Amino acid sequence: MFVRGLKRKCFDGEEDIEGTLAGIKAIPSYNLQRQSLLDMSLVKLQLCHMLVEPNLCRSVLIANTVRQIQEEMTQDGTWQMINTQSTGQASLDRLVSTDILCRSSRDQAEGKHIAAYGTFNKDFESDQAQDGSETMSTASSVQAPRNLQSNVWEMENPQENKGNFQKSLDQIFETLENKSPNSVEDLFSEVDNSYYDLDTMLTGMMSNTKMGHCDSLETFSSPTNTASNSNCKSDLNDLDHIVEILVES
């Protein structure tokens, strides 16, 4: 399938692909195209959080498209999981979960405990609020592989996430203390307010996506890429730090 009307990005990467992804019979740029499509879709999903409620139908369709691409990439074998933990498999499922795809980048960093809240819309049940408290404890173990996934996607700005992660975690903790169903909605309403943040996030994302193809392709070709590993390590350190704070308070 040749998708027309799409700007080719990262021409230098093409030579690399032909050599390293030799197992794939398709035209070399198909993977680039597919990756562009994936990135575009994720950007579209990120724009969910606006002042007016996002169009649910559109979000669902985009999320399904992303899932489809991911499934194909998994089958192709171009999707390489960099993880050693047992929860790795679970996080692959999480990735495919629509919920993740619909979150803003700062929410993605918050990990599994947000998953229960269903960000497609702001309609939360009280039982989901309870789920949140249970899954909090598993946050740290899932966090590592999830962030690794994010690196592969190159969708996030790690600096952003650290700050927002802190803020959002605080909010979550407050919310769960309150233990009222509506406050869970308030959590996201606060996160949504600032257009400035949206712009920064978008700028961060767009610059990342441009580089994304090259970086992600390099990651595919060499799983032991030192650059990505060091990113993981620093993220893990951040996580430990944050989880400590959480536990202490």
Added chain:
Amino acid sequence: ADIISTVEFNHSGELLATGDKGGRVVIFQQEQENKTQSHSRGEYNVYSTFQSHEPEFDYLKSLEIEEKINKIRWLPQKNAAQFLLSTNDKTIKLWKISERDKRPEGYNLKEEDGRYRDPTTVTTLRVPVFRPMDLMVEASPRRIFANAHTYHINSISINSDYETYLSADDLRINLWHLEITDRSFNIVDIKPANMEELTEVITAAEFHPNSCSTFVYSSSKGTIRLCDMRASALCDRHSKLFEEPEDPSNRSFFSEIISSISDVKFSHSGRYMMTRDYLSVKIWDLNMENRPVETYQVHEYLRSKLCSLYENDCIFDKFECCWNGSDIVMTGSYNNFFRMFDRNSKRDITLEASRENNKPRTVLKPRKVCASGKRKKDEISVDSLDFNKKILHTAWHPKENIIAVATTNNLYIFQDKMN
């Protein structure tokens, strides 16, 4: 705010209602036919304008509720007044539109301007009489059906019993009684227990024109479910499922998106229903579930452009469609084009709704889009189509060959040549 968001003729065709993004409803009325000018039907002039919905703010979720009118449906006329239902994302309102062309004069205790007279000055009694006055059309909200939808309402449909109606949002369909505003029955609920598992939403719903217990709803995966309310209170299990198997040769990452049904309409007889997905119009026989009886390509030349259309979000445009009886169907496209398909002769035509290219009272010239290769004279190439000029809403007069076509900001009314 002048963007037209819905167009609907009433049951006699005399009135045409439009709703816009600013929450206003404008109703046009057809002039009475002039007996001397038998070759021209009455023109439509503005009859009434009122603000149906106002913008609201949901404080709980910190989100705005748009005042855009998503749908208008007329009730059949029962007395001198007209009634219509109009809905935005969350609230449905029943409006009464009535005429006043007489007013009482000659009260004993009041002056004409309303001031009370000093009773001691009243020496004789008279009976007040009605005197003619300039026609005044008043719109008043008679019922407000609120707080029943968590998600955005996409359809309303009045039942053939003329007492109940349904409203559908992305995940649920509710049944209302026109007289009761504080309760509704939930008849379809496709919300998964875990929202992460959501992969399909409801895109449109309509009651059968004759059978008051039957309705259909379409989904974002290209399926239509027919439900019978007699089967159970919650119609989560369909009575019929209409779905066409996918064509493997046309498969792409966009297959699901373009299969999403944006509109479903029963034919007037109720034997057929029409669905509109991104590239085509399909006619289904209610007796056959496994494939449509006819498929008409609206703008097949866009199939190779799907990626660009995905990028600029046009692929999510929701086009509506409408019937002329059971024979001709009409739907909109881009570049202010709209298409008609004649089921009997299998002919189709593309027309353009624009002021530049058509003078009033001239016959519309058929248009053609050149998909590839050499462009003939008068043809338009795909790349020069304006995707901002989209015709999403069209309506056909219930009895005559008069159509209403809404471009982004303008309403066009066309009629067929009579002689």
